[in-house]
Amino acid sequence: MSPELLKNNRHYKNMLSIVDSSEWLLFIATFIRRKNLVTKIYGVYLLIGLFGVCYLFFNYELIAIESRLWIVGITGGLLISLLISPVLHELIHSLAFKYYGAKSIRFKWNWNLFRFNVQANDFVLSKRKYYLICGFTFILFSILPFILAFFADRILLFTLLSLSFFHALYAMKDLAVCSYLYKFPNCFIYSSEENKTVFYKSIP
Structure with a gap:
């Protein structure tokens, strides 16, 4: 759906606008x-992560590994994240936005949110497409590293676990939007040229 059609269609209502x-x-x-x-899926993932770390801790005898390897691995995962x-x-996200029709995209680091943001200008994205994009990145940077940690050892193991956890925190904004x-x-997300994000829903 085009931005003009969405904004001028009486069957869609502006639910919420977020600016800063x-x-x-x-x-x-x-x-x-x-x-x-x-x-609930997010909570289950964190719970599984906790049990997974406990399993690795006792079955891989992680307590016997030198503390410096813990520090290097966890710090490495944090830096990567x-x-x-x-x-x-x-x-x-930007490549997906481009694929779905975004004409202009801006990148910037947001210190208040402590995250790297991408903003597509005058662009509409459906709920289903947004779920697909967020699900893909969460699987790639949180779930996959956690699974690979079970096949890794020493520094790499700690790095993968650290990356998995810290990216899950980073992805909290995407998950909050999915939750909303x-x-x-039937709803859409509109990104304006003024760096505003607007949520629209269909009405009877």
């Missing part, structure tokens, strides 16, 4: 705690 970082912080804090399928995976995460959209069967 403070509004995003409130949005994330509110909807990441909502009880729905999205947040701060400096590399955010760029790749948002690059995948969950209860609306």
